[in-house]
Amino acid sequence: MNNHIFFKKIAVFTLVAALSFSCSGGITRKSEQTQATAQQKSEQNIVYGELIVKEQSDYLMIPVGLTDKNQDRLSSYENRSSYYNNIIFYGKKDGQTNILLNKKAIITNFDLLEEKKVGKSSARYWLYQIINSDTNSDQKLDIQDARIGYLSDLSGKNLQQITPNNSQILSWTLVQSTGAIFIKIIKDSDNDQKFTEKDETNFIRVNLDKPVIGSEIISDEVEQKIKSLLVK
Structure with a gap:
């Protein structure tokens, strides 16, 4: 009887010890992962690109990116792609600054647009291609995600989305006679969270006097008619 009680106590002690070790190991691993994430963030450093100066604008632009602190600062900047994470606008006359974006993003391209108007001063805008949403759910922002078009004024203010969510810009053309951009x-279109040759393409029109998300210019009806003529 005493032996039975003795072995029972040993079994209980062993079980408690095993559970304690398991929990301790889980806490340690979680702590290590948290420390690794924090270390990775601390190893990133802000890098400012070269000043962008346009005579047509009263603002200087300073592109902002991130680089690895463990790499040589100069070589890291020279080898990085032309993608940026934000842009600082600096007023040439008043010295005021403002930041283009208020969230994490990747700016893959930006172009100066000039709309020429008869008998009036030209209107100028910045057209950006921006990745700001993890559309393929891989826990990071990269060029595989949606690349959305935005317009702003020359100061980087009044930022306006002009292309649909869950799409990517392929090209654009400013048509002066219409005062519109065709993108x-x-x-x-197949909702597989990827942009491939299987997906549909289209063109949208964005009027510069009242920029909003543009509407597609090739309707479903027109596309079906084309398919009926070309696809057997």
Whole structure:
């Protein structure tokens, strides 16, 4: 009887010890992961690109990016892609600054647009291609995600989305006679969270006097008619 009680106590002690070790190991691993994440963030450093000066604008632009602190600062900047994470606008006359974006993003391209108007001063805008949403759910922002078009004034203010969510810009053309931008896009039409040759393309029109998300200019009806003529 005493032996039975003795072995029972040993079994209980062993079980408690095993559970304690398991919990301790889980806490340690979680702590290590948290420390690794914090270390990774601390190893990133802000890098400012070269000043962008346009005579047509009263603002200087300073591109902002991130680099690895463990790399040589100069070589890291020279080898990085032309993608940026934000842009600082600095007023040439008043010295006021403002930041383009208020969230994490990747700016893959930006172009100065000049709309020429008869008998009036030209209107100028910045056109950006920006990745700001993890559309393929891989826990990071990269060029595989949706690349959305935005317009702003020359100060970087009044930022306005002009292309649909869940699409990527392929090309664009400013048509002066219409005062509009025509943008070719590809849509994730099969909803597989990827942009491939299987997805549909279209063109949208964005009027510069009242920029909003543009509407597609090739309707479903027109596309079906084309398919009936070309696809057997």
